[in-house]
Amino acid sequence: MNINDIVKVAETRDIYLWGARQLGFSMLNSFSKEGLNVKGFLDSSPNLQGKIVLGRPVLNPDDILSKPPEDNFIVITSGFYAPEISDCCRKHGFSHEQDFVAAQELQTFDYQIDISGSCNLKCISCPRGNLTRHAKPGFMTADVFSKVLDKIVHEDPMAGAVALYNWGEPLLNPQLPEIVGICNKKGVNAAISSNLSLKKDFTDTIKAKPTWFRVSTSGYGASYEITHTGGKWDLFLNNMYKLRDLREQFHPQMNTEVFYHIYKDRDEDYKQMAELCDSLNFTLRVRHAAIAPLDNIEAIIKGAPVTEAVKKTQSLQTLSVPEAMEIARENKELPCPYTRCLWITWDLKIMHCMEWYNPDMVLTETNFLDTPIEDILNARSNSSFCKYCQSEGIHRCFLVYGDESLIEKRKSLPQN
Numbered sequence: 001m002n003i004n005d006i007v008k009v010a011e012t013r014d015i016y017l018w019g020a021r022q023l024g025f026s027m028l029n030s031f032s033k034e035g036l037n038v039k040g041f042l043d044s045s046p047n048l049q050g051k052i053v054l055g056r057p058v059l060n061p062d063d064i065l066s067k068p069p070e071d072n073f074i075v076i077t078s079g080f081y082a083p084e085i086s087d088c089c090r091k092h093g094f095s096h097e098q099d100f101v102a103a104q105e106l107q108t109f110d111y112q113i114d115i116s117g118s119c120n121l122k123c124i125s126c127p128r129g130n131l132t133r134h135a136k137p138g139f140m141t142a143d144v145f146s147k148v149l150d151k152i153v154h155e156d157p158m159a160g161a162v163a164l165y166n167w168g169e170p171l172l173n174p175q176l177p178e179i180v181g182i183c184n185k186k187g188v189n190a191a192i193s194s195n196l197s198l199k200k201d202f203t204d205t206i207k208a209k210p211t212w213f214r215v216s217t218s219g220y221g222a223s224y225e226i227t228h229t230g231g232k233w234d235l236f237l238n239n240m241y242k243l244r245d246l247r248e249q250f251h252p253q254m255n256t257e258v259f260y261h262i263y264k265d266r267d268e269d270y271k272q273m274a275e276l277c278d279s280l281n282f283t284l285r286v287r288h289a290a291i292a293p294l295d296n297i298e299a300i301i302k303g304a305p306v307t308e309a310v311k312k313t314q315s316l317q318t319l320s321v322p323e324a325m326e327i328a329r330e331n332k333e334l335p336c337p338y339t340r341c342l343w344i345t346w347d348l349k350i351m352h353c354m355e356w357y358n359p360d361m362v363l364t365e366t367n368f369l370d371t372p373i374e375d376i377l378n379a380r381s382n383s384s385f386c387k388y389c390q391s392e393g394i395h396r397c398f399l400v401y402g403d404e405s406l407i408e409k410r411k412s413l414p415q416n
Helices: 003-009 022-033 082-091 142-155 176-185 203-207 221-227 233-250 267-280 294-302 308-316 321-330 373-381 384-392 394-401 404-409
Strands: 014-018 038-042 056-059 072-076 100-102 110-113 161-163 189-194 212-218 255-262 283-288 341-344
Touching: 003 022, 003 072, 014 022, 022 038, 022 110, 022 161, 022 189, 072 082, 082 100, 110 142, 142 176, 176 189, 176 203, 203 233, 212 221, 212 233, 221 233, 221 267, 221 308, 233 255, 233 267, 255 267, 267 283, 283 394, 283 404, 294 308, 294 321, 294 384, 294 394, 321 394, 384 394
Parallel strands: 014 038, 014 072, 038 056, 072 100, 110 161, 110 341, 161 189, 189 212, 212 255, 255 283
Antiparallel strands: none
16 A cells, blocks of 8 residues: 555545654654645543644544444554554454555654764663763764755655654754754654753754654652753753743644653652643653663673663662563564664664664664665664564563553552
8 A cells, every 4th residue: 555545545534643653743744745634643642632733633542443444544653553553453343454554554664863972861771871882972964964864755755754863862963953944844844852951052943843842751859860860850840841931932833742751659750740741731651661772671681780770770660671571572473663763873874773772783884875775674674683682572672661551550650
């Protein structure tokens, strides 16, 4: 199925995108260029349901699954849970290609472009703070970024969004406003994720109008500074209000999300963060705090030595690595969602996986601008390391930490 088939379907049926995050934003943008009117988003997260995202309502999937399939068409835009959603659609009488399709069949990759090879924090749950070996720091220039984006759009025309981060802090890149402007000029949505705990005037970045701005955080007040190590709570809080004010002044349509990491014994912290997000009109998303990257997960399950920062994170987790890996291994036959996520570093390396960190673990020996997309696909499909990771079930571990239904099942958040 291709975009022309979707256009034909849209003549008689409403189009819904199941997944109101980066891949959903990408498809919405690409569909809009084709003159397609997306009726709305579907999302299983209670924190998103009922909200308006990029001008579209977010519905509970049951609202559409309960209707006759011939009235609606679903495009699955969840980057991580597409197989499970596909099964859910089939159980409700929706047929593949006739009533639903996965965005992965239309768009080759999700693109993570690490425009910053540095971070101002050393969080104990992140490789920036819990590993000792890092790649060379630096920043992607706007000129190089423009060439990267041209190649993406040429080789993968349905790619309607790019993430300007992976392990780096994008606000550190002095040319970020120009980079966001390049995205808008070329018709590609820009996604930013920031710790927002830095002394940096980001007015010009918001003026440049990124599509999506996510703030990563944990705890509230003093506990925030433990797990967002090196961060200062007062600075972070002031920047949260500043972000709200800049959005209202320059870019009210910007989708703004707070990504909250759940640690144990922080019920009051979560309540206060929820109240703050409500007051700022920011969407609050949650996940069990994980120990990134997957290099650390492998070390823990193999009994290899880990750093003191990893040990400290383990002591604060509500969902331990052995518990998460038990669930992951139960689902290890499910595909790896990261095989279609392409991590491009500031200096144009194509890294093997966005969730592994070893700076030597590149997918290709050539840089992104010199590597045809066909060669990237071949390298991915022939990767012996991918086969190893999947055989161990490691590829499903972080999906367990991000499963909001598991958060509810384990009662990991304060109960009303």
